Amino acid sequence: MALAHKGLECNSTVEGVGFTQKHKLEFSGQELVPVIQDGDIIVSDSWDIAVYLEKSYKSDRSLFGPNNDFIQAKFVSSWVDSQIHPLIAKCVVLDILNVINSNEHEYFRMSREKRFGMSLEQVVSDRDATKKAIKQALYPIRKALEVGPFFGGENPNFSDYALFGAFMWARITSSFEILETSDPVESWRERMLSLYDGLAENAPKTDI
Ligand SMILES: N[C@@H](CCC(=O)N[C@@H](CS)C(=O)NCC(=O)O)C(=O)O
Secondary structure (H helix, E strand, O other), X not given: OHHHHOOOOOOOOOOOOOOOOHHXXXXXXXXXXXXXXXXXXXEEOHHHHHHHHHHHOOOOOOOOOOOOOHHHHHHHHHHHHHHHXXXXXXXXXXXXXXXXXXXXXXXXXXXXXXXXXXXXXXXXXXXXXXXXHHHHHOHHHHHHHHHOOEOOEOOOOHHHHHHHHHHHHHHHHOOOOOOOOOOHHHHHHHHHHHHHHHOOOOOOOOOO
16 A cells, blocks of 8 residues: 555565465565565565655655654554554454465464464454454544544545554455444545555455
């Protein structure tokens, strides 16, 4: 979404990077996605990638708004990472087993069960309660969306992409409906899906 926002073309690693295919990421000196390679420059981590794109590709389409609100965007992105991702994980983490290769199950289960301190089945055991917790956690987002269609105002910016990324992760890995259709955050999610000629809407879903 950040690349599309800046109007930059890219080629993605068509075959993807499985959880047990860390060798494919050796060039980046770390083990997580996303990673971009731009000529000789390699950048990993969504935030660092967005900052890199912003500083390297000046255009009238800033990812951080006309006043370069890096600090506010960092707040939103850290809030998503620390508060929203774990809640969404509590809805979808077991479903992820259905969309990854069976030879990755052991790594995925062990690493995530260690992180949660319980079995994946226990993590997702009360998804309806988690859904309520997500609705509550999204209260400030709902209030912000009363003021304008995106956190960026009339157009999205990195704060929108940071939160949307969490919903995209859920969308491609699970059929569990996290948001109620009447929730204004759901309308925002639909707007995000249709951006850039439906870039996100048309992103391949894993077989679910
Ligand atoms: N905050 C980081 C998160 C990076 C991250 O955790 N990536 C996951 C995506 S599934 C990953 O690569 N996991 C691989 C693993 O757990 O082995 C970002 O936004 O870039």
